[in-house]
Amino acid sequence: MSETDPLQPICDRVAAIWPAGRWASLRVVVGVSGGADSVCLLRTLAQMADEAASNLIVAHYDHQTRDDSADDAAFVGQLARDLGLDFELGRSASRDPSRSEADLRGERYEFLDAVARRLGARYVAVAHNRDDQVETILHNIFRGTGGSGARGIAAFRPLGEDLVLARPFLNVARQAIEAAMAAMGQAYRNDPTNAEPMWTRNWLRVELLPMLKDPFPQVDESLLRLGQNVGELQAAVDQIAAELETTTVVCEDAIVRIDIAPLQRAPEAVKVALLQGCWKKMDWPQAKMSHRHWKRLTQLLKNSGSEVDPAGFDLPGNVHVSVSNDAIMLTQRL
Template identity: 40%
Template sequence: MTKSQHPALLSLVREFFCSRQIHETTVIVAVSGGADSLCLLSLLHQLSAELALDLHVGHFNHQLRPSAADDAEFVRSFCSQNSIPCRIGNPPSDVSLSGSENESRNLRYEWLQNLAADLSAPWIAVAHTQDDQVETILHHIVRGTGLRGLRGIPSSRKLNSRTTLIRPLLECTRAEIEALLKELGLEYRTDESNRDRDFTRNRIRHELLPLLKESFNPQVSDALLKLGKQADRAQQTFDQLVTPLIEQAVTIESADRIVIDSVQLAGQPMGLMTEVLVSVWRQANWPRRGLTFEHWSQLTEMIKHGAPRSISLPGPVQATRRKKKIELLFDRTSGESASK
């Protein structure tokens, strides 16, 4: 593989790994064959000796497009030419594919986690870029989100107790990546579904963002990135305040039953109470899909003022006021049935 003469991107990725002390370890690089993931693989391959990285490529063939098999063969061939171990994954034979973005992402990440476990790899590197960050923040705003959603894509997150997902290119633009690949003379695959306007993200990329830049603010991407960073700092402050409050006021008695001491929380600002509740749901791993601003507001009113006495929430979760305690019961049977 030809070495890059584009020091900025190489230095950025090196700093990403060094600042997190990621070295002398196994890293799975998720490679679709597109420009972003091929750039990430190229840069990590150049850094692998310096950082003592044992690189393995993972490519998941969703089998949803006519060109999917060609993409898989392209990745396999590229890795073979550069002596990089490569695994190709496919959806389970008993899964009926709908083609939805969420379903595809869940299948891909499940396979990558299984691959990480098989290889004892603590890290999975994916190639989200600064452009993806802008589109994600705007997507969250359009869809409706809170402070946590305004942060956009995190640079890393725990997938499980053994594996962490990392995004070393999150500060790189798509234009920089394509310029680097052109410099290196590397061809890459183009996913034709990226032009399909049936997908919300594609309409944001090809219609909404250009409209905002042309008609409202040429620097809208920079504005959204700054908003994301400000939201991240604010969320970190909330998280520091939430932890001791959960320790004081919340008892997770079982996987399906949580008790909240309303006396400990009633004097807190409504926003902080909401953050406590969201964190409780996350810790309990209860489904949050369908929970709206209005639902969280009803719960904080129950904690602060004692009314309403009972609330039925999506999940389903039943919240009941019992004297100075709030009992939360998750109906796991109904929840699992609803998710199928």
């Protein structure tokens, strides 16, 4: 590649977290909405994979949220053909305008997951970028988050067995993406909903962050550094919790038993990580577990549950808590 190749700096940034040697010989489903980010991701991966680019599968999901959404699908299909790549199109059965952002995301990931499994892919790649990471960290801080939320978006996340969600653009700024697309003359579709400050995330992007950048020009870097530092601390806490778990937690017949005494003096963050590890292991829903709920449990680990009603109490997700013989017992009532 020539030194003036506009995509090269982006390929280098991606290679720093996801070198082609790790994925180019495997099948990779690339989620392409048609916007600048995912079009750029596709072009970047195709360039990095070079001759192995035919392992890339272009996948687009038509949510049917806009009258012209079929044009996005046609655009992505044409781009796949131009690059000589396979194209998979999914289409929502619903046109219901009241579907939430989370509903749409859920449908989309279900589709990407299904395509990947059907075609034997090892990765699904999506194009969340550095600005998305900044917005996510800020959003999570405002919503109220523990260490895991302040870490932001993970670069890699398992999607069940043998399939990994990869976000190789987390170090690539939106501005660099748009500049590279312009320099290459690569067209992309604009999603008009991205510029409307109607959803909280878009409000952060369109209104708040630009406002913060005036008095704090380094706000992006500061938030990213915070996310990274918190991530490292959280990893250390998780490790301590995992070690303690081996001697204090027993899961048997759908009942989790946690010995209180050895955990009494453990720091609060370690107790929370240990408890969240139990929820994960048992596949219990955590979404409705608030700070207050975790706090209630860590209090039990602190004072041996002496003030708990013998009948116990329930937590969201129908998880029942009781205390007996110096241990907390957790079980899900179905």
